[in-house]
Amino acid sequence: MPVAAGCPNLRRMRDVDIALCLAVDASSSVDHDEFGLMMGGLAAAFRDPAVVAAAMGGPRGAAAVAVILWSGPKAQAVAVPWMLLADVEGATALADEVDSAPRLVPAGATALGEGLRASLRLLAEFPGDAARPVVDVSGDGAGNAGIASGPVRDAAVAAGVTINALAVVNEEPDLAAHYAAEVIGGPGAFVMECGDYAAFAEAIRRKLVRELRGALTA
Numbered sequence: 262m263p264v265a266a267g268c269p270n271l272r273r274m275r276d277v278d279i280a281l282c283l284a285v286d287a288s289s290s291v292d293h294d295e296f297g298l299m300m301g302g303l304a305a306a307f308r309d310p311a312v313v314a315a316a317m318g319g320p321r322g323a324a325a326v327a328v329i330l331w332s333g334p335k336a337q338a339v340a341v342p343w344m345l346l347a348d349v350e351g352a353t354a355l356a357d358e359v360d361s362a363p364r365l366v367p368a369g370a371t372a373l374g375e376g377l378r379a380s381l382r383l384l385a386e387f388p389g390d391a392a393r394p395v396v397d398v399s400g401d402g403a404g405n406a407g408i409a410s411g412p413v414r415d416a417a418v419a420a421g422v423t424i425n426a427l428a429v430v431n432e433e434p435d436l437a438a439h440y441a442a443e444v445i446g447g448p449g450a451f452v453m454e455c456g457d458y459a460a461f462a463e464a465i466r467r468k469l470v471r472e473l474r475g476a477l478t479a
Contacts (some may be wrong), residue, residue, distance in 0.1 A: 402433055
């Protein structure tokens with residue numbers, strides 16, 4: 262999942278407290294409006310003062326964020342390459358990029374394991390040093406195609422990566438438990454849930470504050 266070498270964000274990237282790869286479910290269970298609520302919620306979160314403060318609150322004063330979309334096998338795409346979040350201007354630029362990102366992958370099966378694997382490749386390509394490499398999965402369904410997520414999670418944990426998850430449980434009430442068993446792992450890993458996509462914006466805001474701070478509570 263290469264990032265363009267000529268991207269200006271890479272030339273000015275610095276070492277950060279956290280490199281956060283946001284892995285967003287774009288499979289067929291996520292319709293057009295629901296996808297808009299997810300991306301709009303993410304964009305709104307990066308305009309929230311508490312999220313920006315959390316990103317800049319660590320010893321290095323900065324975070325890096327990228328967004329990857331995933332659906333079926335071989336259907337993953339970088340929607341937002343690595344961007345630096347070290348001030349309000351950077352947060353606004355990131356929010357604008359998320360807001361305008363197209364749905365780059367076709368709707369299809371839920372290849373969660375392959376989405377995780379692509380996220381790990383993107384983390385490995387981060388052009389700086391991150392004290393904490395983290396994958397943040399958001400979705401509404403368990404994996405039903407491609408490689409299993411558990412072994413990918415185990416490999417990520419062995420490499421020092423933390424995987425957290427936000428389960429939208431409107432279709433699968435037990436999804437948070439599945440994510441807890443098969444997806445999350447690593448230091449401080451956690452899973453949160455929201456009842457539907459209308460609640461996504463507030464849930465992802467709280468989740469990002471918790472992830473960016475590296476704290477146990479939001």
